[in-house]
Amino acid sequence: MVALFDPLMLGALDLPNRIVMAPLTRARAGREGVPNELMAAYYGQRASSGLIISEATGISREGLGWPNAPGLWSEAQVDGWKLVTKAVHDRGGRIVAQLWHMGRLVHPLVSGMEPVSSSATTAPDYAHTYEGKKPYVEARAATHDDLRRIVGDYARAARNAIAAGFDGVQVHGANGYLVDQFLRDGANFRTDDYGGPIDQRVRFMSDVLEAVGGTIGMDRVGIRFSPNIYSQGVEDTYPIALFEAVARRLEELKVPWIELREPRHPTSAGAIPTEPVSPAMRLLYSGSIVINSDYDWADAWERVGAGHADAVSIGRLFIANPDLVKRIALGFPLNEGDSSTYYSGGASGYVDYPTLEEARAA
């Protein structure tokens, strides 16, 4: 039986334990999306996790709609990320970059551009912008030229990630962003070979993975999905059949690992329209599965121990506990997180959560 503290290979990545830090947007990179020393300190503090998945990182100006989130398209951004990857590596850790195109969830007030998606649709609810929350605007449907350009942007971001010292990348295919907008029939109404039947809706994801894998080697590539939660208006009529097709394609492409944001019960992520898809994917996909959402350490032990997943990724508990791995290993109490500082900018609620030793010394 495997345990949380057994090592794990995810393709070329050699993890010393199976507690992964989930991707967490923290909005500290400024308007130009350039990582800095503060971010290096934050990630360095969390280097004892088996693997850090970076906060979602824009592949292009067009694809980034979250105020003060980082990017990976400019030289300054690559240089900024070098501070972060060095801080993590100096402390013995590993880190991959989560590559992000938000599609219709990009507001022009943040990108300065018209949003693009699988189809001409408008996301529900409101966008975070520099001028407060604003209703989303209608995206235009991507042309084939757009798709070639965007796939190229993913490849460039992956190349930049390696240049910045990342150990690999994770394509963000979850939470209703661009890849998800192509996968699901609730947002993809295309009539060309990127829409319609499931096998065509997986084509964009497949193009992105081929381009990224072809650029940096598929053994350094993973992808994240959120198959069974409400995803910013992006849902599917037949999620099990869709994610079975996804699993088959990932197997053909030899993608070594996936992360599934797949809560078992109604949770922070809201309603759960369908059952977990991971059991069905497990039968068709031989890579590793990292499972996420609303796990505490008891759940994490149980799911990995029972073979439902190979590793667990943890989000909010990592925000409040830089030494979460040690606290889980020793069964020590956890710091409470403060959600008002998730996206507030600055050091407060970011790099000032105490480790066990610091808490004891205080």
Ligand SMILES: Cc1cc2nc3c(=O)[nH]c(=O)nc-3n(C[C@H](O)[C@H](O)[C@H](O)COP(=O)(O)O)c2cc1C
């Ligand atoms: C502050 C915050 C920022 C997040 N940012 C991202 C992100 O950048 N990319 C992503 O895929 N998910 C993001 N998520 C979702 C988390 O990765 C994770 O799926 C969620 O918090 C549930 O896991 P948990 O219960 O362990 O926190 C974010 C969640 C929170 C609370």
